[in-house]
Amino acid sequence: MRQALHDAIETLNRLETMDALSNGVLGLKELLEVDHVVFHAVNHSGDQYVSATYSAQWQEHYRAEDLTRIDPVVKASRTAIRPVNWNQLDWSSKAARGFLSDATDAGVGSQGLSVPARGPQGQFAILTVSHTIAAAAWDRRVEAMTDDLQYLTQFINGKALELYGPRDEPSLPSLSPRESDALAQLALGKSRPQAAEALGISEHTLRVYIESARLKLGAKNTIHAVARGVSLGLLAI
Amino acid sequence: MRQALHDAIETLNRLETMDALSNGVLGLKELLEVDHVVFHAVNHSGDQYVSATYSAQWQEHYRAEDLTRIDPVVKASRTAIRPVNWNQLDWSSKAARGFLSDATDAGVGSQGLSVPARGPQGQFAILTVSHTIAAAAWDRRVEAMTDDLQYLTQFINGKALELYGPRDEPSLPSLSPRESDALAQLALGKSRPQAAEALGISEHTLRVYIESARLKLGAKNTIHAVARGVSLGLLAI
DNA sequence: TTGCGCCTCCCCCGAAACGGGGAGTGAACA
DNA sequence: TGTTCACTCCCCGTTTCGGGGGAGGCGCAA
Numbered sequence: 145m146r147q148a149l150h151d152a153i154e155t156l157n158r159l160e161t162m163d164a165l166s167n168g169v170l171g172l173k174e175l176l177e178v179d180h181v182v183f184h185a186v187n188h189s190g191d192q193y194v195s196a197t198y199s200a201q202w203q204e205h206y207r208a209e210d211l212t213r214i215d216p217v218v219k220a221s222r223t224a225i226r227p228v229n230w231n232q233l234d235w236s237s238k239a240a241r242g243f244l245s246d247a248t249d250a251g252v253g254s255q256g257l258s259v260p261a262r263g264p265q266g267q268f269a270i271l272t273v274s275h276t277i278a279a280a281a282w283d284r285r286v287e288a289m290t291d292d293l294q295y296l297t298q299f300i301n302g303k304a305l306e307l308y309g310p311r312d313e314p315s316l317p318s319l320s321p322r323e324s325d326a327l328a329q330l331a332l333g334k335s336r337p338q339a340a341e342a343l344g345i346s347e348h349t350l351r352v353y354i355e356s357a358r359l360k361l362g363a364k365n366t367i368h369a370v371a372r373g374v375s376l377g378l379l380a381i
Numbered sequence: 382m383r384q385a386l387h388d389a390i391e392t393l394n395r396l397e398t399m400d401a402l403s404n405g406v407l408g409l410k411e412l413l414e415v416d417h418v419v420f421h422a423v424n425h426s427g428d429q430y431v432s433a434t435y436s437a438q439w440q441e442h443y444r445a446e447d448l449t450r451i452d453p454v455v456k457a458s459r460t461a462i463r464p465v466n467w468n469q470l471d472w473s474s475k476a477a478r479g480f481l482s483d484a485t486d487a488g489v490g491s492q493g494l495s496v497p498a499r500g501p502q503g504q505f506a507i508l509t510v511s512h513t514i515a516a517a518a519w520d521r522r523v524e525a526m527t528d529d530l531q532y533l534t535q536f537i538n539g540k541a542l543e544l545y546g547p548r549d550e551p552s553l554p555s556l557s558p559r560e561s562d563a564l565a566q567l568a569l570g571k572s573r574p575q576a577a578e579a580l581g582i583s584e585h586t587l588r589v590y591i592e593s594a595r596l597k598l599g600a601k602n603t604i605h606a607v608a609r610g611v612s613l614g615l616l617a618i
Numbered sequence: 619t620t621g622c623g624c625c626t627c628c629c630c631c632g633a634a635a636c637g638g639g640g641a642g643t644g645a646a647c648a
Numbered sequence: 649t650g651t652t653c654a655c656t657c658c659c660c661g662t663t664t665c666g667g668g669g670g671a672g673g674c675g676c677a678a
Contacts, residue, residue, distance in 0.1 A: 186617060212617065213558045222614040223501045225542045262499040264460045268614060295532050305462045320654060321450045331608035333601040336635075348657050351636090356654095364570040366635080370604050371568035371618065374611040377459045377505060380423060380449065381612065475646070557624060573664080585627055592666080593624095603665075621678085628670075635664065642656075648649100 148175055149292055153299055162307050166195035169300060173197050176289070178273040179253045183300055185269040185308075186212060186222075193304070202250035216240045221260040221270045227293060229286055230256040231279055255282035259293050261301035266375030269304065271297040317360045319378055326353035328379040331370050385412055386529055390536055399544050403432035406537060410434050413526070415510040416490045420537055422506040422545075423449060423459075430541070439487035453477045458497040458507045464527055467493040468516055492519035496530050498538035503612030506541065508534040554597045556615055563590035565616040568607050 152175055156168045169183045182196040192212065196203055205211075212218050216235065220228045235241055248254055253274030261269045271293065275282065319327070322343075329339035340350040354366055361376075363369035373379040389412055393405045406420045419433040429449065433440055442448075449455050453472065457465045472478055485491055490511030498506045508530065512519065556564070559580075566576035577587040591603055598613075600606035610616040 213561075225501055225539050260501065262501070262614075264462060264497065264499070266503075266611060266614075266618070291532075294535060295528075298531060298535060302462050322655065324450075330604050331612075333605035333608075335602065345655085346657060348659090349655075352656080353654095355637090365572065367567050367604055367607050368570035371570075371607050371611050374503065374608050375568075375618065377499075379608075381503070381608065559625065582625085583627060585629090586625075588666090589626080590624095595666095619678100622676085623674105624676105625674085626672075628672105630669085631667095633664105633666080636662080637660105638662100639660085640658075642658105643654105644656105645652100645654085647652080 146292065149296065153296065156300065156303060159303070160307070162193075162304070165300070165303055165307060169195045170197050172296075176273055176293075178275040179251075180272075180274045182272040182274075183269065183304070184218075184272065185267065185301075185304060186218060193308070198252060199250060202247070202252065205246075205250070211243065214240075214243065216243065217256065217258050217272065218270065221258050222268065224260050227257055227259040227286075227290055229283070230258070230274075231283065255279060257286050257290070257293065259290075259297040261297045263301065263305045264377050266377070267301075267305060269297075269301045271300060317362070317376075317378075319357050319360060319373070320353075323353045323357035323360070324373070324379055326350055327357050327370050327373045328381050330354070330366065331374055331379055331381050383529065386533065390533065393537065393540060396540070397544070399430075399541070402537070402540055402544060406432045407434055409533075413510055413530075415512040416488075417509075417511045419509040419511075420506065420541070421455075421509065422504065422538075422541060423455065430545070436488060439484070439489065442483075442487070448480065451476055451480060453480065454493065454495050454509065455507065458495050459505065461497050464494055464496040464523075464530060466520070466523055467495070467511075468520065492516060494523050494527070494530065496527075496534040498534045500538065500542045501614050503614070504538075504542060506534075506538045508537060554599070554613075554615075556594050556597055556610070557590075560590045560594035560597070561610070561616055563587055564594050564607050564610045565618050567591070567603065568611055568616055568618050 152168075152172065156165065159165050159168055166183075169181060173179075173181045180197045182194065182198065184196070185193040192207075194203065194207075206215075216233050217228065217230065220233050233240070235244055254276045256272055256274035258270045258272040261271065263269075273289075273293065275285075277285075325343055326339065329342050330336075334342060336347050336350055340347045343350065354369070357373070358366060358369040361369050361372045363372055370379075374381065389405075389409065393402065396402050396405055403420075406418060410416075410418045417434045419431065419435065421433070422430040429444075431440065431444075453470050454465065454467065457470050470477075472481055491513045493509055493511035495507045495509040498508065500506075510526075510530065512522075514522075562580055563576065566579050567573075571579060573584055573587055577584045580587065591606070594610070595603060595606040598606050598609045600609055607616075611618065
């Protein structure tokens with residue numbers, strides 16, 4: 145399977161459009177021998193990019209109801225270091241059980257594994273495989289495929305970012321070390337007087353750096369500048 | 382080499398302390414057949430964690446001069462999707478050339494490859510291997526080792542986060558969807574009136590969500606709350 | 619039935635931030 | 649030599665923020 149995986153990755157690597165990549169992702173269903181495969185990039189300027197083998201009906205329902213806001217899989221994956229086995233999610237709330245029930249009715253699969261991947265500018269994506277199978281059998285398959293899926297997910301995410309990326313941030317801003325320091329101090333919770341003191345400069349000087357950084361980031365205000373700095377990975381916090 | 386890599390990862394996986402992981406990282410130098418290996422976690426509450434085979438003198442100099450602020454490798458890796466070959470960095474500025482000169486004098490190695498890795502809460506780390514070799518020969522080695530290094534880096538980063546993580550964020554906050562929405566709108570650059578309008582609520586209501594989210598995040602002010610929300614991956618932006 | 623969380627809305631006032639403006643020095647580069 | 653960038657500092661009026669307070673309805677779980 146590992147050689148087939150490597151071949152699949154080489155094939156994916158040659159693709160040059162998001163549509164082709166999307167089709168390539170859908171094709172992984174046979175290779176991975178699961179009911180469904182989903183690549184779900186949650187952050188792209190607030191938009192979402194989904195490539196899934198789920199039914200069009202379920203995908204439309206998910207989108208229309210904005211289920212990303214309450215999807216326990218997305219919630220858990222956002223803060224996960226390792227891949228998330230659906231078995232280990234908290235399904236205790238009524239909303240989560242309702243969601244799972246609706247999803248199962250829609251043919252999503254009773255078991256799943258979701259692998260998070262992150263990009264340099266705060267982008268976040270999940271590769272999910274799901275299957276209808278007994279929990280114990282699924283756990284064994286999960287143990288066998290986790291390493292390969294992590295590599296596959298990093299690769300697909302990297303490829304998606306490369307294909308999509310130039311539109312995200314045509315020209316990534318560069319902050320001077322002091323500009324970065326100024327925003328970082330604010331991001332760490334310091335007030336302006338405290339930030340100025342921490343950096344050994346006056347509040348007036350700090351303000352100049354904040355303003356300059358704000359303009360470079362194309363931000364509308366200081367909160368926006370800090371948010372962009374953090375999500376672009378420009379602040380050492 | 383791949384079987385040896387897999388064995389090394391299994392050994393690393395059994396480690397239970399950061400010191401042991403650090404020693405394990407140092408030991409990768411022989412396996413990878415390079416002059417130096419460095420695991421450099423740049424974000425841990427603003428602190429840095431470094432495990433490197435560089436000389437103690439260079440490490441102390443790097444720390445004392447806070448060279449992370451100007452290190453072109455760190456700068457490029459922060460925003461990189463793929464591993465960064467030092468050959469492809471911008472060494473044109475005097476500061477960058479001075480840095481490279483000092484580093485080379487300190488025995489760092491003339492060529493390097495740096496692999497970025499990210500954590501769910503905005504953590505950022507780099508696994509760097511460096512070697513003194515001709516550029517063309519290095520490029521060939523890079524091509525051969527990139528996939529393995531990406532997997533190795535994700536693994537070490539994940540392990541480091543697991544070992545270190547409980548101290549980072551003992552209890553990860555959970556925001557209600559509306560709280561998250563409120564901060565997300567601010568993070569996207571909207572003023573409070575605009576954010577309220579976008580969400581279809583009053584400014585007073587928005588303020589309640591901002592305050593509530595701020596308390597849950599343990600933030601000192603709104604900027605801090607947004608920064609934490611973004612870096613913790615809690616905001617869909 | 620009670621308590622809690624989420625979502626919704628309002629008021630006052632002092633402190634802080636913002637938006638506009640002004641200025642300087644030193645180093646590096648064309 | 650002139651320009652640009654980074655780093656440094658100051659003023660003032662207006663706007664926004666944050667800390668304090670108040671209130672309601674709805675749904676869910678114990």
